[in-house]
Amino acid sequence: MNYLTSSFYHQDAVIVAKELLGALLIHKIGDTVVAGYIVETEAYCSDDAACHAYKGRKTLRNATLFGPVAHAYVYVSYGIHFCINIVSRHPSIIAGGVLIRALQPVYGIEFMQKMRNTTQLKNLTSGPGKLTQALGITLQHNGTDLLNNSGLFLAQGIEIAESDIIASPRIGISQAKEHLWRFYVKGNPFVSK
DNA sequence: CACCCGATTATCT
DNA sequence: GATAATCGGGTGT
Numbered sequence: 058m059n060y061l062t063s064s065f066y067h068q069d070a071v072i073v074a075k076e077l078l079g080a081l082l083i084h085k086i087g088d089t090v091v092a093g094y095i096v097e098t099e100a101y102c103s104d105d106a107a108c109h110a111y112k113g114r115k116t117l118r119n120a121t122l123f124g125p126v127a128h129a130y131v132y133v134s135y136g137i138h139f140c141i142n143i144v145s146r147h148p149s150i151i152a153g154g155v156l157i158r159a160l161q162p163v164y165g166i167e168f169m170q171k172m173r174n175t176t177q178l179k180n181l182t183s184g185p186g187k188l189t190q191a192l193g194i195t196l197q198h199n200g201t202d203l204l205n206n207s208g209l210f211l212a213q214g215i216e217i218a219e220s221d222i223i224a225s226p227r228i229g230i231s232q233a234k235e236h237l238w239r240f241y242v243k244g245n246p247f248v249s250k
Numbered sequence: 251c252a253c254c255c256g257a258t259t260a261t262c263t
Numbered sequence: 264g265a266t267a268a269t270c271g272g273g274t275g276t
Contacts, residue, residue, distance in 0.1 A: 229269070
C-alpha cells in the first residue's frame with residue numbers, strides 16, 4: 058500500500074483535484090476496511106468566491122481549510138449531509154481544498170450497504186453526501202490528519218489516463234461558475250448525476 | 251425521465 | 264429571513 062505523502066498536498070488544489078482521481082480513500086473502522094477509488098473531485102481555492110475560505114478565517118467551520126495540508130475538512134451541507142475535502146494548496150495560497158464528490162466502491166461494500174440502507178451499488182458513493190455516509194465519515198473527522206495513521210487516509214490506487222479526465226463547472230454553486238474545476242473519470246458509472 | 255419540494259443547520263444579510 | 268459545495272421521495276409526462 059503506497060500512501061500519498063505530504064508533498065503531494067502542497068500543490069495547487071486544481072492540480073491535486075486532478076491527480077486524486079484514481080486514488081483510494083480508505084476508512085478503517087476497527088477491523089473493517091471501507092474504501093473506494095476517487096472518481097470525481099472539485100477544487101476550491103481561497104481567492105475563489107465559491108470557496109468556504111473566500112471571506113477569510115471568520116468562523117469555526119472553515120478553520121480547517123486554513124490549517125495544515127493533508128487534513129480532512131468535513132462540513133455540514135444543507136443541514137443534514139456531511140462533505141469531505143482534502144486540505145491542499147500551493148504554499149503561496151492561504152487556504153484551499155479538494156471536495157471528494159464520488160467513489161467507486163472497492164472494499165467494505167457490505168458496510169457501505171448497511172450505512173446507506175440499500176444494496177444498489179450505484180447508490181452507495183455516487184455523491185459527496187452519499188460517500189461520507191457510506192464510509193462512516195462525520196463531523197468528528199473534521200481536522201483529522203490523513204498522514205498520521207488515524208484510520209482515515211489516502212493511498213495510491215489505479216492510474217487514470219489524462220485523456221479520461223473530464224473538466225467541467227462545479228456543481229451546486231452560485232458564484233465563480235466560470236471555472237472548470239470539477240474533474241471526473243470519463244464513463245465511470247459512479248460519478249454523480 | 252423531468253421537475254418540485256422538504257429535511258435541517260451554520261452562516262450570512 | 265434567506266441561502267447553501269445535497270439527497271430522496273413525490274408527482275406528472
